Amino acid sequence: xxxxxxxxxxxxxxxxxxxxxxxxxxxxxxxxxxxxxxxxxxxxxxxxxxxxxxxxxxxxxxxxxxxxxxxxxxxxxxxxxxxxxxxxxxxxxxxxxxxxxxxxxxxxxxxxxxxxxxxxxxxxxxxxxxxxxxxxxxxxxxx
Numbered sequence: 413x414x415x416x417x418x419x420x421x422x423x424x425x426x427x428x429x430x431x432x433x434x435x436x437x438x439x440x441x442x443x444x445x446x447x448x449x450x451x452x453x454x455x456x457x458x459x460x461x462x463x464x465x466x467x468x469x470x471x472x473x474x475x476x477x478x479x480x481x482x483x484x485x486x487x488x489x490x491x492x493x494x495x496x497x498x499x500x501x502x503x504x505x506x507x508x509x510x511x512x513x514x515x516x517x518x519x520x521x522x523x524x525x526x527x528x529x530x531x532x533x534x535x536x537x538x539x540x541x542x543x544x545x546x547x548x549x550x551x552x553x554x555x
Contacts, residue, residue, distance in 0.1 A: 415538060415539045416539050416540055416541060417533075417534055417537050417539070417540060418534070419542070427514070427544060428514075428518070430514065430544070431514070432513055432514035432515045432518070433513055433514075433515070434513060434514075434546065435510065435511065435512055435513065435546075435547050436510075436511050436513070436514050436517060436544055436545065436546065436547075437486060437508050437509070437510050437511075437544075437545045437546075437547050438508065438509045438510075438511070438517070438542055438543065438544055438545070439508055439541070439542070439543040439545060440505065440506070440507050440508070440509060440540065440541070440542055441501075441503045441505075441506055441540060441541040441542075441543075442467065442503060442504055442505040442506075442537055442540045443501075443502065443503055443504050443537070443538045443539050443540065444462065444463030444464045444466075444467055444504045444505075444536055444537060444538060445462075445463035445466075445535075445536060445537065445538045446462065446463060447460065447461070447462060447463065448461040448462060448463050448465065448466035448532075448535040448536050449535050450466070450531065450535040451531070451535075454531060454535075456469075456532075456535070461535075461536075462536075463504075463535075463536040463537065463538065464504065464536065465536070466532045466533075466535040466536030467504075467505065467532065467533060467536035467537065469529075469532040469536075470529055470530065470532035470533040470536065473525070473528075473529035473532065474520075474526055474529050474530075476525075477520050477523050477525055477526050477529075478509070478520060480520075480523075481511065481512075481516040481517070481519050481520045481523075482511065482512040482516050483509055483510060483511045483512070483516060483517070483520065484509070484510050485507055485508070485509055485510075486507075486508045486509065486510040487507060487508045488505075488506070488507040488508075489506050489507070490506070491503040491504070491506050510547070514544075
């Protein structure tokens with residue numbers, strides 16, 4: 413499995429090139445490492461944390477920042493099975509985060525406290541998908 417933990421430069425530039433002045437929703441699919449892998453010298457590098465525990469630290473540390481920029485968790489669910497898609501993709505965390513604008517998302521990820529907290533995400537995540545979506549009206553059909 414290819415690891416996707418942080419965006420590539422090209423992915424981040426593509427994100428920034430889109431309209432930033434409307435609400436966005438970010439679909440998050442996350443698979444945890446069995447054991448967290450902190451960088452040498454980090455305070456938690458010698459502790460035996462699971463990937464889930466490291467990701468929980470990320471969530472705890474970033475929750476105030478998410479709130480500060482006006483973001484929220486819109487929906488959270490528990491992965492059960494892959495009906496259509498690669499059978500080797502299973503997710504430990506599945507949720508949608510809503511931001512009032514893409515500017516707010518960018519404000520969050522560049523916040524100095526977020527930059528400190530993201531080490532927990534990097535230590536705990538084996539692979540992930542982060543998909544930017546534009547909210548639309550709910551409807552009675554798929555079309």
